[in-house]
Amino acid sequence: MSVNKNIEYKKNVGWRSFLKDVFICSLGAYGGPEAHYSVFTDQMVIKKKYLKEEELVELIALCSILPGPSSTQTIVSIGYKVGGPFLAFLTMLVWALPVIIVMTLLSFIYQFLNSRNISEAGLRYIGPMAVGFIVVAAYRIGLKVVTDKITIGLFLLGAITTYFIREAWVFPLVLIIGGVVSIITSKEKNLWNRVKINPPWVYLIAFVVITFGSIALTLLWDNKIVHLFESFYRYGYLVFGGGQVVVPVMHSDLVQVNQYMTNEEFLTGYGLVQGLPGPMFSFSAYAGGMAARGGSVLTQVLGALAGGIGIFLPGLLLIFFIYPIWENLKKIKGIKVSLKGINAVAGGLIAVAAVILMQKSGLVIDNIIVTLITMGLLISKKIPAPIIVVLSIIAGFII
Incomplete structure (x- = not known):
């Protein structure tokens, strides 16, 4: 436009x-x-x-x-x-806080249903619906990032590597490889031209101190809230793109490695956030709250805060550091060139997340039908995401 x-x-x-x-x-x-x-x-x-x-x-x-x-x-x-x-x-507060509060409350509602043995039948199609969202996101992003043989290779590298190795350190590694490959194969010249900058170092120092300080605290103090903050803060600085990209990292760490929640609980929260406006990263408040269950209400609230604050904080510090020097920094060609490879690998991460989550949801006929219907509605763009979520919940109660 x-x-x-x-x-x-x-x-x-x-x-x-x-x-x-x-x-x-x-x-x-x-x-x-x-x-x-x-x-x-x-x-x-x-x-x-x-x-x-x-x-x-x-x-x-x-x-x-x-x-x-x-x-x-x-x-x-x-x-x-x-x-x-x-x-x-x-701006950050107005943009993100409302949906973070809602996702925190949803982590308590899930507990409320379980504590009273209330049937969760109404939520049983949220997971398959969420898979449909991820499949469509992978398809759309793939169309944008796969433009030549190199990006095809990087897309497959990201997908295959993270399918077989489900460790948190793999995700940043393949993203870095994608950026390096893009720079090496670029025909652009003078990629690292010099520019004069005067950055506000305090934000970068804060970013580094919190990064290593949170890691040190997890080694010295066996406290779940501290561990959760370090995990979500790490997700925040290791993931490029939107909420869809962070899903495979969070799923691997929270569900498969640490087993803080079940696959169904993870997909339910991810499915519900599709129907809410605002940033997708707000899903972290739900995940943090669910991971901190088993203690007091305050502990669960602190878990949600650790998730919500932790995942947004590194990106906020980095933009406060970078934005004031952007006018000069954007003149460095190498930074723009590396993005092509990084995006291709990120597309592969999203694609494999769709495959893994579909397997975890169970390949039963009604789940497959819900996933396919969700994909069709999203591609047609005729029904908004919140309506799709509501329809999935209604279907769970009446079918």
Whole structure:
């Protein structure tokens, strides 16, 4: 969508008005980063003129290079551009906090059903429905990232490697390999041209201190909340892209390795978050709350906070560090070139996540039918994601 070049862009913006627009974006943001960007274009560029369309495209490119929730980092960057770091922080809260609270409550509702032996029949199709969402996401992302023989190879590398090796350290390794291969095979010259920058080092120092400090705490202190924070913080700095990309990492660590929850519980939460607006990374609040079960209500709330804060914090610190120097940093060709390989590998991770989760859901006829119907509805774009979630729940009760 093109924007009129004669538009006068706002220079002095009221924070309350801007945050109201952020909340409007949050309410309309379904379906992952790509869908979120269209909402940003409509509300932030065309309607309210906070920035130009080409500036938004540049921010999307920047946030795609960084680990963490890319659409969240993009709207936080817009907040930084409009009003500096404090408005950027408030933007993060308005954008993510509502859905984080809802996902935290859902972790308690799941416990409420179990504690009273209430039938979970109404949720039994949420898992197969979630598989449909992941399959469609893998298909759409695959179409974008697989453009030549090299990206095909990197896509397969990511898929095959992570299918057979379900360890958390594998995911960042194959992503790094993808970026390196893309740089090595690039025909671009002078990739590492020098630019002058003056970065705000305090945010990078905080990022590094929290990274190694949380690891040290887990080694010195056998506390589940500390372990959960370290895990979710690690997911936040090791994953590129949107919530779909973090799913295989979280599933491997929380379900398969540590067994904090069952596959059904994991898929139920992931399925429910599809019907909620806002960032997909908010699923971490549900996962953290579920992982911290077995103690007091406060412990479970702390688990949800560890998940929600942990997974968003590294991306927030990195964008606060990078955004002020972006105008110069984006002149380095090598950074943009590496993104091609990283995205191809990420597409492979999503594809294999669909395969693994489908196997875990059980290849029974009604589950397969629900997955196929979900895929058809998503591809047709005729029914919004929240309606698909509601229909899946209704089907669970009446069938």
